[in-house]
Amino acid sequence: MTTAQKPKTAQRFETLIFDMGKRKPLPDTHSYEIDEHGFVYRKGKRIQLQRRGSRWFAQVYTKAGKRLSFDSERLARTMFGEKEYILNREDIEANFNVRPVPDFPRYVVTPYGAIYCIDPPKRGKNAGRCYLLNTVLKSKSSYVTLYLHDGRRRSKRVQDVVKSAWPD
Secondary structure: OHHHEEEEEEEHHHHHHHHOOOOOEEOOOOOOEEEEEOOOEEEOEEEOOOEEEEEEEEEEEEEOEEEEEEHHHHHHHHHHHOOOOOOHHHHHHHOOOOOOOOOEEEEEEOOOOOOOOOOOOOOOOOOOOEEEEOEEEEOEEEEEEEOOOOOOEEEHHHHHHHHOOOOO
16 A cells, blocks of 8 residues: 555544644744644644643753643633633533532532532632532442531532432
């Protein structure tokens, strides 16, 4: 099979789709650009992003030679003027079928097991905003950590939290 006859792979197809978007140069760097989807390019070639938690990070070098790591999707939203959607209590209560978790007034739960904190903490990474709780898998069951107002924490099975709020 010659080069002209090679089938288009998923990587090539993805490159065709995302290469058509707008790109803007990254400030204080040589030959780095970012597109509206958060992909970073150096000299026209897309660089590999690193996954950290739930976000994608790019690593570039400044004109001074210093290595810089940043959340590429967040920077793209900022550079292209797109607003970041922030979840709030009214949206959760209006758009999701939720009920409060007994004994834990800061949290609400859906019948399918999504647990949201609607009374955000004052400090920490989720300070001042509502958020969806992360689950942890322990011995084939999903667990969440729920905090009381006095700061004590309790680890509960998601299944038990749903049954306590939705007994029927």
